[in-house]
Amino acid sequence: MSQIAADMSHSHGHGHVSKATLLRDENITLPHGAGRGLGMGLMGVGAILALLVLVAGIAGGAEGIAGLTLKHAIASYFIGTIAVLAICLGNLFLVLAFHLTNAGWVSTIRRQAENIASYLPLAFLMVLPGILAEIAFHGKMFLWLNPTYYADEALQHKQAFFYAPLHISDPVTHEPLKTPVFPVFFLIRTVLYGIVWTYLARTMSKLSRQQDQTGEVALSAKARFTASWGMLIFALTTAFAGFDYLMSTDFKFFSTMWGVYFFAGAVFSGVATLILSLARLRALGKLEGVVTQEHFHDLGKLLFAFTVFWAYIAFSQYFLIWYSNIPEETAFFLYRTDHGSIWRGLSIFLMVGHFIAPFPILLFRVVKQKPMLIGALAVWAILVHVIDIYWIVRPMVNAGDGVATTSIMQGMWADVLGIVGPLLALAGYIIFRAPASCLIVRRDPYLDESLEHRNYV
Amino acid sequence: MAASNRIYVTEANEPIYGIMAEFATPAAIYHAAEAVRDAGYSKWDTFTPFPIHGMEGAMGMKRTKLPLLVAAGGFTGVGLAYLMQWWMSVVDYQMVVQGKPYHSWQAFVPITFELGILFSAFTAIISMLALNGLPRWNHPLFKKERFLSSSDDKFFVCIEAADAKFDPDRTRALLEKAGATSIELVEE
Numbered sequence: 001m002s003q004i005a006a007d008m009s010h011s012h013g014h015g016h017v018s019k020a021t022l023l024r025d026e027n028i029t030l031p032h033g034a035g036r037g038l039g040m041g042l043m044g045v046g047a048i049l050a051l052l053v054l055v056a057g058i059a060g061g062a063e064g065i066a067g068l069t070l071k072h073a074i075a076s077y078f079i080g081t082i083a084v085l086a087i088c089l090g091n092l093f094l095v096l097a098f099h100l101t102n103a104g105w106v107s108t109i110r111r112q113a114e115n116i117a118s119y120l121p122l123a124f125l126m127v128l129p130g131i132l133a134e135i136a137f138h139g140k141m142f143l144w145l146n147p148t149y150y151a152d153e154a155l156q157h158k159q160a161f162f163y164a165p166l167h168i169s170d171p172v173t174h175e176p177l178k179t180p181v182f183p184v185f186f187l188i189r190t191v192l193y194g195i196v197w198t199y200l201a202r203t204m205s206k207l208s209r210q211q212d213q214t215g216e217v218a219l220s221a222k223a224r225f226t227a228s229w230g231m232l233i234f235a236l237t238t239a240f241a242g243f244d245y246l247m248s249t250d251f252k253f254f255s256t257m258w259g260v261y262f263f264a265g266a267v268f269s270g271v272a273t274l275i276l277s278l279a280r281l282r283a284l285g286k287l288e289g290v291v292t293q294e295h296f297h298d299l300g301k302l303l304f305a306f307t308v309f310w311a312y313i314a315f316s317q318y319f320l321i322w323y324s325n326i327p328e329e330t331a332f333f334l335y336r337t338d339h340g341s342i343w344r345g346l347s348i349f350l351m352v353g354h355f356i357a358p359f360p361i362l363l364f365r366v367v368k369q370k371p372m373l374i375g376a377l378a379v380w381a382i383l384v385h386v387i388d389i390y391w392i393v394r395p396m397v398n399a400g401d402g403v404a405t406t407s408i409m410q411g412m413w414a415d416v417l418g419i420v421g422p423l424l425a426l427a428g429y430i431i432f433r434a435p436a437s438c439l440i441v442r443r444d445p446y447l448d449e450s451l452e453h454r455n456y457v
Numbered sequence: 458m459a460a461s462n463r464i465y466v467t468e469a470n471e472p473i474y475g476i477m478a479e480f481a482t483p484a485a486i487y488h489a490a491e492a493v494r495d496a497g498y499s500k501w502d503t504f505t506p507f508p509i510h511g512m513e514g515a516m517g518m519k520r521t522k523l524p525l526l527v528a529a530g531g532f533t534g535v536g537l538a539y540l541m542q543w544w545m546s547v548v549d550y551q552m553v554v555q556g557k558p559y560h561s562w563q564a565f566v567p568i569t570f571e572l573g574i575l576f577s578a579f580t581a582i583i584s585m586l587a588l589n590g591l592p593r594w595n596h597p598l599f600k601k602e603r604f605l606s607s608s609d610d611k612f613f614v615c616i617e618a619a620d621a622k623f624d625p626d627r628t629r630a631l632l633e634k635a636g637a638t639s640i641e642l643v644e645e
Contacts, residue, residue, distance in 0.1 A: 320565050
């Protein structure tokens with residue numbers, strides 16, 4: 001059929017451009033070293049802004065600086081760094097899924113997903129200072145690290161998850177300890193995430209870049225094999241990272257849906273970031289006829305799918321907890337949605353902004369096809385994803401006071417810096433990384449399929 | 458053969474449904490479709506053993522209204538489902554469940570979602586059939602022995618006599634020029 005399709009394309013309104021013209025160097029590469037200064041600058045500035053929040057929090061001591069307590073500083077730092085970590089995880093998922101399903105249409109877009117995913121090691125390193133601060137200051141956000149709470153019955157039951165093989169109570173008398181215990185198991189997991197994510201992101205990127213040089217088909221098979229077991233490890237590490245870094249900000253709370261919830265948000269924002277970087281490349285006049293409205297259409301469908309998936313998971317989680325009415329579980333939602341809670345407005349905004357508003361907009365085909373329109377929605381998607389993480393982490397700063405009474409505005413400058421910093425660093429990395437290789441997987445065995453990709457609807 | 462009221466009949470005085478032309482390859486029928494489209498015909502169709510990508514473009518077909526209908530059906534389902542549950546729980550038969558308010562929107566969501574899906578699906582299948590003029594018992598083309606190979610290895614264009622531009626000679630000439638391997642009149 002491909003011969004027929006080629007024969008017909010003359011009169012199909014697409015205009016026939018030869019493969020050689022499409023794949024000319026200036027269309028599929030950025031000039032070597034382009035944006036290097038800008039990229040590295042943004043990365044530096046972003047990292048400094050984020051770390052500034054942490055430093056300000058630590059310097060402020062018990063009283064705090066400019067309305068910012070240490071607890072709040074760590075929370076702000078966490079919001080941005082975890083949001084960016086999720087974006088990178090989302091792109092790692094896309095790369096793995098593309099290989100696993102032997103997808104042909106993605107050859108011209110996969111390289112950008114690989115680029116974003118290969119920020120994972122750095123995104124992970126950015127999360128670490130927050131965790132180390134938590135351990136060093138014995139639990140500000142992670143109250144389970146705080147000896148004051150060691151006597152809590154729920155924590156007593158959950159201690160193995162954080163502290164094994166150590167204990168937070170005396171093994172003989174079962175008296176809760178008064179001194180901080182080192183969270184061995186928690187840290188083992190963290191190190192494991194770092195190793196696994198770095199390995200997977202590096203390997204997927206390396207194999208595809210090797211193929212740029214050699215054109216070896218066996219490299220695709222190798223990538224597919226890595227993706228097969230990599231996906232399994234990815235699922236487990238992502239779910240547990242969700243438990244460790246987000247759910248544990250309220251150690252009494254538990255939800256078996258949490259891992260999937262974190263994953264849904266990660267892929268949602270991951271697809272958005274991928275769309276945004278491709279739209280930017282198109283705006284620069286690159287990838288003309290290589291990444292077409294058909295690719296944006298399908299990426300838009302993915303964004304739409306994960307809008308719905310996130311809503312489905314988010315509502316299911318809320319619904320089951322609301323129905324069963326178990327105190328430990330409902331506290332999480334009651335605190336954020338009860339009448340009189342300062343977080344109620346934000347909860348409603350999240351529901352509308354993350355699902356109700358984008359759903360009907362993304363139904364329209366033209367929105368998904370035009371890089372400018374879907375790009376604008378991608379910006380919105382990244383924003384609501386950040387707000388989703390903010391909504392999980394930020395209220396815990398006031399937790400323990402019953403329904404929150406302090407203002408959202410208090411110390412908001414730290415929230416903004418903590419969010420903008422890591423996002424800038426990610427943007428800088430994408431700018432820095434893009435010229436380092438061809439913008440597409442130029443010798444992928446499925447390249448022809450991807451170039452001719454159409455939705456036929 | 459031609460009558461002034463534009464009803465065409467065969468020599469045996471049978472009303473004519475249209476003209477059927479056979480083509481040998483997907484490319485041939487694709488270009489024939491473009492020719493028929495450019496000639497300005499509106500009541501005609503193509504018949505192929507398998508879907509040919511881009512054929513709707515070659516035929517100059519407008520986009521289907523189905524998505525709009527499905528959206529309307531879906532949102533109707535959502536609205537009706539919510540209304541139904543609200544009426545049952547708040548107005549008609551109030552019952553305290555777990556001490557929750559009568560109007561607990563959370564409890565209404567699953568049914569609202571399901572009825573949204575149900576109405577969308579029903580609208581989709583029924584509208585699809587209606588827009589395609591289905592179901593129907595028979596089609597004049599079924600009488601043609603040659604037409605059987607449209608489900609095997611041949612490709613057909615049929616232009617209806619009801620088309621305003623239909624003319625026995627000129628339509629035949631157009632199809633001949635488009636490379637038809639055989640052309641037949643089709644009786645009602």
